[in-house]
Amino acid sequence: AAAVLGDLGAEVIKIEHPRGDSSRRYGAVRDGTPVWWKVVGRNKRSVTLDLHTPEGQDIFRRLSADADVVVENFRPGTLEQWGLGYEELSEGHPGLVLVRMTGFGQSGPYASRPGFGTIGEAMSGLAHLTGAPDGPPTLPSFPLADAVAGLSAAFAATAALRARDATGQGQVVDVSIVESILSLLGGPLAA
Template sequence: MTISTTSTIAADAADAMPPLYGLKVLDFTRVLAGPFCTAMLADAGAEVIKVEPFEGDDYRQMGLQVDGHSANFAFVNRGKRSVRLNLKQAGARDVIARLAGWADVVIENFKPGVADRLGIGYGALSALNPGLVYCSISGFGQSGPWAEQPAYDTVIQALSGLMDVTGDPAGAPTLVGESVADVAAGMFASWGVMAALWQRERTGRGRYLDVAMYDCLLSMMPTLVSRVMAGAPATRQGNRHANSAPFGAFHAADGLFVLAVANNRLFAKLAEVLGQPALASAPEFATNQDRKRQEAALARLIEDWASALPVQEAVRRLTEAGVPAAPVLSVAATVASDNAQARGLVVRQRPASGPAMCHVEQPVRFDAMPRGQTSAAPALGADTLAVLEALGFDAGAVNAMQQQGVI
């Protein structure tokens, strides 16, 4: 049984077909981590059916509202179809059974145990379809002493150690300015799904995947964790680097710029730009470790040089000399930058109803596959009737479900 979808990309040439064309994903996720995962799959051509409660995904009411529509929801629910279904009604079981039989992949991000109580857990659905790849995303995983704790991104950042190492060394721990634990879990979940699908090609059997936001964030801290495990402390560095100098943010006449000098060759180039080539042969700056010990002195030299220069001029001189450098841009500035525009990173769409919204597609570019084709996020329940018809429910059955409060 095939359910057509606008999230796939029409193309005559086989090599322009999206890589996940034909993959069917049943999406029980909400808010950010799970929807980020399924949006990535939709970007690559998967058909994603998002099952929502009567009130809809909580994310529809969260974040910046534009004419009554959530910009956050639109960003991470692109390319999906929405089915409004009351999972607590007995009449929903037949719908779920047919969707489970249709799907290749199921993804949910309820608190551990909730999916089982709703009758959509791995045990129930894999019994109907042994080939299912079933992925559960949660804060701390399905087992362990923290498994039952409620988790938001802030909680994960705090417990992972990431918050402790972020911020000014003289100040308090600081949150990263994005929901990195949610996003990390979504990315690793999509990776895990692909690995399990490849294994299914050889075995014919599905798999159960347990993805924890906490685990994912910790795995994205290689320099910090390896440092601690080697016996050294992981501490806040502010706008400096733990191992290299000069490396980080510096003041120019009208703002901040960054530079990155991680070896002797780059330090020699920096010394030339500063007009002090002798620095490269000075014994106190001979090695990266020496320069790290002299970090404060180097910062003064750099900021003395940059104090009379606008940021753009300081960056121009550094980059022309081959020293990695850049201005510190706002999010608005980077979205509007020539590079973001040339790469087509931000996609603006107007859905069938509601204001124009934007999203950034998954970043991997597949040769010959056009970008910017993923459909806009759906209205709540917009595809319920079409999906039920495709699943084989006749008008009488659909009417009965409406009367019973199932759909």
């Protein structure tokens, strides 16, 4: 989502744990850098913060105070545990848009479960619909559900910014990986 917003011209500051994003150590390497990191890290300036500490939380609050959009992908309730939920971040900054990306959304019976693209591809029925009719469920060869969720979140963020322009009020955008991929499968699933 943040990379796509960067593609559209946004200044993106990526907050990483002091250990760094795991994408920096994943997959094929070219010129000393993992190719996957070159893709997902594009258009971003990275800083490290330990959001478990009061100092890291304070720096995050100050960065968020000047942001149009904050994109996060923690399990529901994590930002609130750190005192960084929407109520706190939007206090004095009512136009803030908070995009929350999870496997299953912020509410519902599976909200507290971790989720990622492969789970979304399986639970949505995509894996069942892919491959030979008499064969096993087949996953795509790339992170399709993650990409669809990212595009959905970027689109939702721009729509929320447009609404903010009209009303002066920000909002919370809740993007679920499973629901994002389900949105593409409406016809086949309905059939």
